[in-house]
Amino acid sequence: MGKRSRTLSTTSDIDNNHHPRKRSAHSPVNLPTPTSTKQMSDDAMSDYYSDEEMEYNYSDADQDVDDVENEEEEDYAQFTPALPAKKALAWDVEYDSVEPDQLREIVTKDVDHVAGIFGVEPEIARALLRHYKWNKERLIEQYMDSPERVLASAGLPIQLGTFYPSTSRTPAKAKPTPRSKTFSCPICASTQPIDMAMALPCGHTFCSECWEMYLVSKIKDEGECDVRCMEEGCAMRIPTAWVTKLLDKSTFERYQELLLAAYVADNKNIRFCPFPSCDLAVITPNFSPTASALSTTVPTVHCGHNHTFCFGCGEQQDHRPLICAVVKMWLRKCADDSETANWIKSNTKECPKCVSTIEKNGGCNHMTCKKCKHEFCWVCMGPWTEHGTAWYNCNRYDEKAGVDARDAQSRSRASLERYLHYYNRFANHEQSARLDRELYAKTEKKMEEMQIASELTWIEVQFAKRAVDELVRCRTTLKWTYAMAFYLEKNNETIMFEDNQRDLERAVEELSELLESPIEPATISELRSKMTNLTVYVQKRNEIMLNDTAQKYQDSAWIWNVSVPEF
Amino acid sequence: MSLPKRILKETERLRNDPAPGITAVPHEDNVRYFDVTVEGPDGSPFAGGNFHLELFLPEEYPMAPPKVRFLTKIYHPNIDKLGRICLDILKDKWSPALQIRTVLLSVQALLSSPNPDDPLATDVAKHYKEDLPGAQEISREWTEKFAAK
Numbered sequence: 001m002g003k004r005s006r007t008l009s010t011t012s013d014i015d016n017n018h019h020p021r022k023r024s025a026h027s028p029v030n031l032p033t034p035t036s037t038k039q040m041s042d043d044a045m046s047d048y049y050s051d052e053e054m055e056y057n058y059s060d061a062d063q064d065v066d067d068v069e070n071e072e073e074e075d076y077a078q079f080t081p082a083l084p085a086k087k088a089l090a091w092d093v094e095y096d097s098v099e100p101d102q103l104r105e106i107v108t109k110d111v112d113h114v115a116g117i118f119g120v121e122p123e124i125a126r127a128l129l130r131h132y133k134w135n136k137e138r139l140i141e142q143y144m145d146s147p148e149r150v151l152a153s154a155g156l157p158i159q160l161g162t163f164y165p166s167t168s169r170t171p172a173k174a175k176p177t178p179r180s181k182t183f184s185c186p187i188c189a190s191t192q193p194i195d196m197a198m199a200l201p202c203g204h205t206f207c208s209e210c211w212e213m214y215l216v217s218k219i220k221d222e223g224e225c226d227v228r229c230m231e232e233g234c235a236m237r238i239p240t241a242w243v244t245k246l247l248d249k250s251t252f253e254r255y256q257e258l259l260l261a262a263y264v265a266d267n268k269n270i271r272f273c274p275f276p277s278c279d280l281a282v283i284t285p286n287f288s289p290t291a292s293a294l295s296t297t298v299p300t301v302h303c304g305h306n307h308t309f310c311f312g313c314g315e316q317q318d319h320r321p322l323i324c325a326v327v328k329m330w331l332r333k334c335a336d337d338s339e340t341a342n343w344i345k346s347n348t349k350e351c352p353k354c355v356s357t358i359e360k361n362g363g364c365n366h367m368t369c370k371k372c373k374h375e376f377c378w379v380c381m382g383p384w385t386e387h388g389t390a391w392y393n394c395n396r397y398d399e400k401a402g403v404d405a406r407d408a409q410s411r412s413r414a415s416l417e418r419y420l421h422y423y424n425r426f427a428n429h430e431q432s433a434r435l436d437r438e439l440y441a442k443t444e445k446k447m448e449e450m451q452i453a454s455e456l457t458w459i460e461v462q463f464a465k466r467a468v469d470e471l472v473r474c475r476t477t478l479k480w481t482y483a484m485a486f487y488l489e490k491n492n493e494t495i496m497f498e499d500n501q502r503d504l505e506r507a508v509e510e511l512s513e514l515l516e517s518p519i520e521p522a523t524i525s526e527l528r529s530k531m532t533n534l535t536v537y538v539q540k541r542n543e544i545m546l547n548d549t550a551q552k553y554q555d556s557a558w559i560w561n562v563s564v565p566e567f
Numbered sequence: 568m569s570l571p572k573r574i575l576k577e578t579e580r581l582r583n584d585p586a587p588g589i590t591a592v593p594h595e596d597n598v599r600y601f602d603v604t605v606e607g608p609d610g611s612p613f614a615g616g617n618f619h620l621e622l623f624l625p626e627e628y629p630m631a632p633p634k635v636r637f638l639t640k641i642y643h644p645n646i647d648k649l650g651r652i653c654l655d656i657l658k659d660k661w662s663p664a665l666q667i668r669t670v671l672l673s674v675q676a677l678l679s680s681p682n683p684d685d686p687l688a689t690d691v692a693k694h695y696k697e698d699l700p701g702a703q704e705i706s707r708e709w710t711e712k713f714a715a716k
């Protein structure tokens with residue numbers, strides 16, 4: 001790899017390592033900006049730009065980094081070391097993150113297109129599209145065949161224009177006797193002035209208050225945006241003009257939300273971000289989450305607020321490399337077996353030597369008992385000395401030990417132990433990721449303090465942040481590889497899988513351990529270079545793990561030890 | 568708009584012009600709660616029975632449907648052990664234009680024509696589908712046992 005300047009394109013390359021091929025059309029994911037960046041003045045910024053400290057050189061990364069240029073428009077992300085550009089992973093789907101307004105624009109475009117072809121009001125086109133579940137092609141085909149039939153089936157009057165979209169307050173076909181100045185509403189049984197009557201083109205006439213109550217109950221209580229006539233069995237659609245006229249602001253807003261939700265629900269290529277109170281949606285123009293697509297890929301996406309979720313199942317995390325259907329099975333199993341597994345999840349264990357209680361307070365598995373100084377592995381509770389560089393032995397469920405266990409104990413016990421083996425490691429990485437984050441928060445605070453006392457700047461903390469981000473990402477992968485291993489039939493593929501898993505895990509734990517090391521002004525430079533190199537390495541291992549699994553999904557090489565239902 | 572007016576009008580009509588084989592009398596202390604009786608339709612396994620039901624008009628009535636439940640035990644594929652009724656107009660097909668009277672007539676019609684393809688009591692529905700005469704015999708027995716006048 002040749003020279004690479006730290007410009008915006010580099011930034012997007014870094015970004016793309018994790019979500020490649022993301023399009024920039026609709027202002028996609030921004031890298032999170034630390035608050036300290038925002039607080040910096042322009043002058044301070046240019047100081048940082050010319051900081052000698054910014055010249056990083058990573059042998060592992062196999063590249064040089066040019067001096068930083070003083071370009072105003074560059075954002076902070078360029079300070080993060082440039083990493084080798086990656087080939088797109090086999091999993092990646094092309095997607096955009098869109099705001100509600102942008103989504104509404106997309107809907108409007110569809111509506112206007114159809115309205116133009118049919119020569120009808122947008123409202124009619126919208127109702128027709130909704131009735132056809134936004135299948136434009138099918139609608140156009142059938143409308144060309146017989147507009148009357150299509151209009152009637154969608155609950156629209158055949159004689160357009162006489163009613164839509166104007167607001168009719170007088171009955172279309174007056175039901176009461178012509179001379180009457182009052183009418184009796186059959187819903188509320190009250191006699192009212194004739195101008196309180198409102199009729200749809202079907203002629204069904206009720207008072208405006210009843211129509212309003214009906215609309216509110218449909219929209220607010222039932223969450224229904226396709227409201228039909230109040231008369232029993234009448235399919236006539238209520239025009240938006242009535243909704244606008246009759247409803248208060250909050251109900252109308254709810255109506256608009258429902259319209260958008262109906263559009264998204266009908267559209268396989270759009271999904272709302274599942275994070276609570278996030279109103280963004282993600283569009284995958286060239287990917288439909290069909291059962292067959294989801295049997296070989298995991299469409300991980302990120303909304304514009306940087307929430308990571310699965311486009312296939314809505315799970316609020318990147319669950320690669322395990323496919324949605326198996327993730328669902330695993331999560332259900334964990335929920336069912338939570339009682340038995342609870343003890344393992346707990347943060348405390350006893351020292352295998354002196355039996356004093358030890359609490360895990362960092363992500364690293366290397367434990368030292370405060371009382372007797374015994375060093376052991378948190379995962380298998382074996383002595384750390386036996387692990388040395390081969391500590392990764394504990395990533396495998398020891399088949400031999402398993403056989404012994406089966407001899408000694410009942411089969412159900414063995415199957416529970418097998419489950420607990422994988423669950424333990426799954427839960428451990430989940431917990432460690434959280435602890436790593438907590439540790440980072442502590443580290444960052446410490447660095448801020450040091451920054452005041454010394455020449456260090458906030459930039460110094462960025463390498464640690466990158467390390468933590470990568471750690472959390474890789475622990476998430478590792479976590480799911482254990483769930484995957486639980487369901488994989490043992491064969492040559494799984495041996496390689498476990499090798500990759502072990503390599504990644506070893507790298508991750510090493511980085512995690514490094515994160516725990518004390519940060520002193522004198523050694524920070526050395527620590528930074530060490531941690532940055534390791535971060536690059538960990539990222540590479542993660543990619544190897546993911547690329548290999550992706551490839552084998554493509555080749556149908558994974559064999560599950562249970563029957564996996566279609567997602 | 569006075570909703571109770573509609574309830575009063577309906578109540579008045581139920582009293583003065585009752586539907587054949589149906590009575591619905593509101594409680595004195597709660598005008599939204601009705602004691603209902605429905606006669607089993609002739610020609611059905613429920614003929615000769617007098618079935619007791621309760622009917623409650625929720626606050627949202629008539630925008631929301633009334634709540635209706637059988638109090639008399641009945642062997643019917645669309646009515647479960649708790650007396651709950653599987654009837655479309657009591658759920659998604661409800662229209663505010665429907666009335667207590669039409670609801671009870673629909674319930675009576677359901678006794679004449681059970682629909683085992685949309686079951687609420689799945690075991691009864693299965694029985695009805697696999698052995699209609701046998702199932703109807705049980706319905707008749709239950710009618711005699713629990714719904715005798």
Ligand SMILES: [Zn+2]
Binds near residue numbers: 186189190207210211
């Ligand atoms: Zn009215």
Ligand SMILES: [Zn+2]
Binds near residue numbers: 200202229
């Ligand atoms: Zn109508």
Ligand SMILES: [Zn+2]
Binds near residue numbers: 273278303307
């Ligand atoms: Zn989001």
Ligand SMILES: [Zn+2]
Binds near residue numbers: 298313315
């Ligand atoms: Zn998924």
Ligand SMILES: [Zn+2]
Binds near residue numbers: 352372
């Ligand atoms: Zn100890």
Ligand SMILES: [Zn+2]
Binds near residue numbers: 364
């Ligand atoms: Zn450690």
Ligand SMILES: [Zn+2]
Binds near residue numbers: 378380381387394
């Ligand atoms: Zn171990």
